[in-house]
Amino acid sequence: MSVATVPVETTELAPGYRIPRIIRGGWQLAGDHGPVERERAIADMAEFLDAGLNTVDGADIYTGVEDMYGAFNAARAAAGLPRMQVHTKFVPDYGDLATVDSAYVRRIITRSLQRLNAERLDLVQFHWWDYSVPRYVETAMALRALQKEGLIAHIGGTNFDAAHAQEIMDTGVPLVSMQTQYSLLDRRPAGQLTALGARHGMHLLCYGTLAGGFLTGHWLGRAEPEATPANRSLVKYKLIIEEFGGWSAFQALLRALQTIAQRHAVSLSSVAIRWVLEQPGVAAAIVGARYADRIASTLEVFTFQLDVSDHALLQPILDASPGAGGEPYSLERDKTGPHGRIMKYDLNKT
Numbered sequence: 001m002s003v004a005t006v007p008v009e010t011t012e013l014a015p016g017y018r019i020p021r022i023i024r025g026g027w028q029l030a031g032d033h034g035p036v037e038r039e040r041a042i043a044d045m046a047e048f049l050d051a052g053l054n055t056v057d058g059a060d061i062y063t064g065v066e067d068m069y070g071a072f073n074a075a076r077a078a079a080g081l082p083r084m085q086v087h088t089k090f091v092p093d094y095g096d097l098a099t100v101d102s103a104y105v106r107r108i109i110t111r112s113l114q115r116l117n118a119e120r121l122d123l124v125q126f127h128w129w130d131y132s133v134p135r136y137v138e139t140a141m142a143l144r145a146l147q148k149e150g151l152i153a154h155i156g157g158t159n160f161d162a163a164h165a166q167e168i169m170d171t172g173v174p175l176v177s178m179q180t181q182y183s184l185l186d187r188r189p190a191g192q193l194t195a196l197g198a199r200h201g202m203h204l205l206c207y208g209t210l211a212g213g214f215l216t217g218h219w220l221g222r223a224e225p226e227a228t229p230a231n232r233s234l235v236k237y238k239l240i241i242e243e244f245g246g247w248s249a250f251q252a253l254l255r256a257l258q259t260i261a262q263r264h265a266v267s268l269s270s271v272a273i274r275w276v277l278e279q280p281g282v283a284a285a286i287v288g289a290r291y292a293d294r295i296a297s298t299l300e301v302f303t304f305q306l307d308v309s310d311h312a313l314l315q316p317i318l319d320a321s322p323g324a325g326g327e328p329y330s331l332e333r334d335k336t337g338p339h340g341r342i343m344k345y346d347l348n349k350t
Contacts (some may be wrong), residue, residue, distance in 0.1 A: 008052035
């Protein structure tokens with residue numbers, strides 16, 4: 001089946017706003033994973049749209065990414081072509097949390113609008129580093145005010161747990177989505193966050209579904225790496241593997257995924273993504289890509305569904321390895337712990 005004929009699953013994230021169930025992630029375009037050929041990356045965006053993947057994820061703190069998306073959409077507008085839907089983030093610097101006010105919020109949102117060559121942002125996903133600094137509710141309300149002005153179409157959250165997301169929604173700020181880490185290795189969203197979403201129509205947009213590339217055939221049968229992984233993403237997800245139960249448990253999972261992949265004549269990574277897409281409350285998975293050379297393998301996830309025998313093979317492994325405990329992002333919020341120590345906290349300086 002060619003790329004052009006693969007039926008892309010879509011979902012309505014909010015009334016009148018439909019997205020594909022695979023969103024192209026933008027972190028790899030920021031340079032942390034190696035050099036990025038800017039003009040090639042921008043040109044390749046058209047291939048994603050042609051394949052039906054018309055929505056991308058980015059952030060104000062992903063260096064240069066909003067500018068690339070904006071350049072592409074400006075060229076599309078000039079040619080009279082449909083634009084790409086862009087999900088960005090609002091991530092105030094850790095050091096600024098105590099002083100974030102409506103002027104701060106307006107400045108960052110205005111900068112995103114300028115970078116993206118947009119009159120209105122499709123979705124702004126709000127992140128807050130530290131709940132002990134209690135300005136996240138006021139900040140969400142400042143975003144809501146800009147939404148009422150017409151500068152923001154939809155508001156979502158990033159990495160909030162259920163209790164704090166509920167606190168925000170109780171003020172009348174409608175969170176249509178929550179971006180959260182979710183994979184076979186990290187199933188923290190499956191509890192209270194999923195339940196909250198079901199009650200309030202808040203959909204999950206899931207990153208880390210491939211654990212930075214660990215949930216691929218590349219790692220099947222390989223010995224545990226002795227050296228520190230090459231990039232921060234692999235460092236992050238190696239820690240998640242340790243929370244899952246270590247390398248032996250991880251390899252058992254990969255072997256099961258490979259068996260399922262062979263049954264469906266797809267890749268191991270497609271099975272890992274499909275599992276996430278079939279979890280309650282999940283609207284889409286965010287899959288990173290610098291260029292368009294792997295679109296066909298990405299679309300493979302829409303060619304099959306997991307069946308009873310697939311789940312029967314996976315479930316004993318998942319039962320034996322529940323993975324990270326606590327609420328979503330709780331480990332990452334601890335700046336003294338291994339997950340928090342690798343974070344970069346102050347990236348929003350102009």
